[in-house]
Amino acid sequence: MIACLIGLVASNAAATDYPTTGMLYNRQEDSSLTYNCTMQQSQRLQCEFIQTAVRKKAKxxxxxxxxxxxxxxxxxxxxxxxxxxxxxxxxxxxxxxxxxxxxxxxxxxxxxxxxxxxxxxxxxxxxxxxxxxxxxxxxxxxxxxxxxxxxxxxxxxxxxxxxxxxxxxTCQVSSNPYTQEFVWVALRGMGGFRPAGGALRNRPVVSIRNGQGI
Structure with missing residues (x-):
């Protein structure tokens, strides 16, 4: 599955203003990504994702x-x-x-x-x-x-x-559950979450930064 860039907003990793639960939609194809995130120790964010896609069997x-x-x-x-x-x-x-x-x-x-x-x-x-x-x-x-x-x-x-x-x-429906952990990284006076250990292949890349997706 093609990796996509999805922005989730967080303004302060130490506060409760970080992604918790929600759903994102892909505008190019019939797919969605639901997430459930919890803050761990040392400003690490643990998120559980379920990526669902519906595609026609033939074009x-x-x-x-x-x-x-x-x-x-x-x-x-x-x-x-x-x-x-x-x-x-x-x-x-x-x-x-x-x-x-x-x-x-x-x-x-x-x-x-x-x-x-x-x-x-x-x-x-x-x-x-x-x-x-x-x-x-x-x-x-x-x-x-x-x-x-x-x-x-x-x-x-x-x-x-x-x-x-x-x-x-005929439609083909796929569901791909996975877990991804993020770490807080300071960038030129701003901060954002980046995937810990790098992005996982064949899964959406999710990054979180103050006010915008990166």
């Missing part, structure tokens, strides 16, 4: 590379698309998700579909509910079924496009 610009990779991979994947058992399972999943096939009938035809029958039933029920508001998942599954029924590079690229469209509507 519009990713599609061209995915299509290029798909064209390269297609000859080696052609044999897999002709596997009748695998295609049958995929078709059954699509039929269950779209409401064309009963869940129990699908498990009867393909027992290996559900190692945990209860979890499988709940998952298919959620898929049917989600399909009422977004068809992205079913569209992706349908493209795979079409590729199985009629293997061709064109259908494989259509499958890639459908999968990309699904990823465009």
């Amino acid at each position: 519009p610009g990713d599609l061209e590379k995915k299509l290029a990779d798909a064209r390269t991979a297609y000859p080696n994947l052609l044999s897999q698309s002709k596997d009748p058992e695998q295609c049958g399972r995929i078709s059954a999943l699509f039929s269950v998700g779209s409401g064309q096939l009963d869940i129990y009938e699908a498990m009867k035809r393909y027992p290996d579909l559900a190692k945990d029958p209860k979890a499988f039933q709940e998952g298919m029920a959620r898929l049917r509910e989600e399909a009422k508001t977004s068809s992205a998942m079913l569209d992706s599954m349908k493209a795979v079924v079409t590729m199985c029924d009629h293997p061709s590079e064109e259908n494989y690229l259509a499958m890639t496009r459908a999968d990309h469209a699904k990823d465009m509507k």
